[in-house]
Amino acid sequence: MQLMKQDLDLKKITAGAGGNAIKSSPGEKLFAAFNYAFFILMGMTTMLPFINLLAKSLSSEQAVVSGRVGLFPIGIQFETYYYVLQDSMFLTSLRTSVLLTVIGTALSLFMTTITAYPLSKTRLRGRKWLLLMFVFTMLFSGGLIPTYLLMQNLNLVNTLPVLFLPAMVNVFNMLIIKNYFEGLPESLEESAKLDGAGNIRILIHIILPLSLPVLATIALFFAVAFWNDYFAAMIYITNPELKPLQLYLKELIVSSGGEFLKNNVDAAINMTPQSIQASSILLATIPILLVYPFLQKYFVKGVLVGSVKG
């Protein structure tokens, strides 16, 4: 996430530099060069942990245990990846996570958008109160145990929907979309109305196409949040078949650590080798990283749209 932000900064800067490239003084060139160097360095720093993990995942376990692996693998092997990719627990968790992310993101985006749209209209009666009620839930909640009880009474414990249903309308994201909607000119809606379009049609054909940048951003927020969420699963899921990838990863790491192995000799004998831990972490991170490039053009577009409108 951080990494991508910096990439984005780089893009902006290159775009800026490109625009003024016709005539630049030596000072400006130096400045640009410094910028490049600085941001590449920053980018590299955020890459280091990944490179280290990659090196560990490709090294022999002996080299990892003796702490000799830094940025380059020692004693290259690929069995760790083979092992993880045919491990049924990893694959089950991966399937759960993909399902959760796809279904969760689609539903949440839909629900959040249709909540935001009416609330962005000043003519909605009682809008202020409605908004206040939404914001109230941002600040106060029933607490963990009552929420758990509720989920249990709804028969949602140990099901996939419990991981996305309660989070479908995210108030913070809803406010962002609402603000974006409010920024769209009122006249667009008026002219569509004159042409005979109803509310739903206006939303689908006029407002949403214009809002792609914000929708893409929020979709990414949702996707990353669902992908990275382990807490809900930790609370509501005891069935191993339904554990998402992040929970699996967390447990993989915790169950190989000091506190867990105390008094549990059997777990200690079966400890997961570090190189397998490293490849599991990498394999769990790559899918969500792959989503960024596809959504990035909307980010850039969003920036541009904003600037043209002023």
Next chain:
Amino acid sequence: MAKKSTLLTLLLGVSLALSGCGGGAETPASPGADPAPQPSGTPSEPKEEAKPEIRMIMQYGLFDPAKEFTSKYITEKTGYPVQYEMLPAENADEKLNLLVANKENFDVMKLNAAQFYNLATSGALEPMDELLEAHGNHINQAIKPESWESATIDGKKYAIPETGSGVSIGEELIIRQDWLDELGLSVPTNADELYNVLKTIKEKKNVIPLTGSKDSIYGDIATTFGVLTDWKEVDGKLVHKAEQPEMKEFLGYMNKLYAEGLLDTEMPINTAQKAIEKFASGKAAAYKLAWWNAGSTIAALNESNPDAKVSVIPYLKGKDGKAVVGANANTTWFIAIPKASKHKEDAVKFLNAKLEPETFKGLAIGEEGVHHEVKDGKYYPILPKFNDDLNNASAFMTGVDEEKYPIYWQARVRKDPVLQNYFETFQKNAEGLVVVDPMSTAPPIDAVSRNTLKLRTLLDDNALKFITGSEPLESYDTFLAQWRAEGGEDMVKAANEWYQSAQ
């Protein structure tokens, strides 16, 4: 008002169900029925109807229980379909409390000591005496009376104690023999010799003489001063190690090592993994190794330093010229039936069936010729079949045959010759020297259960401070006063009350 009356009905229902189970004839109430009282007038015939599904919650393990060989084996042998669920690896206690508070209807729970005590005293667990009497013949045979003590509160058994693999020694100091040879040193036999050896290594080799981790402060060196496990019997009274005068001597010795650079300066922050890294990469000369880490540690050392040779330092002798090793024989797991269970009798029958001797043997080491073979009276695993099928079998255990399991279990250690070698060497070195913690057989005692973990952390944190000298040893008594005030005094008093009454 409404709430109160439902609660009352519930209590009444449970108590009726209980008396129905224990008081009546041996015939079981029909399984799968709701906990409402059964009309006890017509003793129903033991029916061959389908056995209900048992819902069991177990501790965390990195596997899917439903897909394990062992779970299929259990269902096949006992006839009970079982739904397994796991506590999370972290925050397991919170999650368990949540589940119990919501009356999730588990039938069997595999708990650690703290969890068991917590649930038993809050009234969430079913007393098992009568159920065991009626349906627990194999269980009663497998478990020794002294183990039952650990699961008995106010005269009632609230769980089946699982002692696991028996008393075994986990750690022992190891040292680089090739360096000792090079420097003309011999393996140290007591604390003073160890000091000299470490000092020479420091001067001549410029490596960390002794590394260690923050998780394992005591052990070989502490025992030479008489600091063994948490509790020690002195003149018929139990003394906690924090209050032993020898503790100060031990910390003083460690502080000397630390101040002279003989003990890894990073020891207070090292994890076991980090300490192993230092030893395996040839940056440290000595380390207190746990045998379960021996396989990877020694392999890594041999790869990075092909000439390295490692010796196990026999347990160091104390001032009286005798070596001792402290060990715990505590019950590791407690197998309990929660009050919220809907199939209490079936749960006991299920647990009983798992301890039927032949079934249990299969559960522990599989089938002879397929999973294990017998060589000179010892069980050896057949690889990779043993690993594929039985790697996680221990997690499914619900009570063990206390005579046979420690013998069966050792097959697990023989999976790897290095592992086996270190395990057997450690046990052989400790033979005849083991002093079992006198509190091992104690029943759960409130003041002890409540304070043990908290005070252990307090003691360990402060021990590290005294070792590194960030806190001078003179202020140990100030710390001790704090330790006593935060529950230590209560704990020691309660422990001694039990100890006197048990004599």
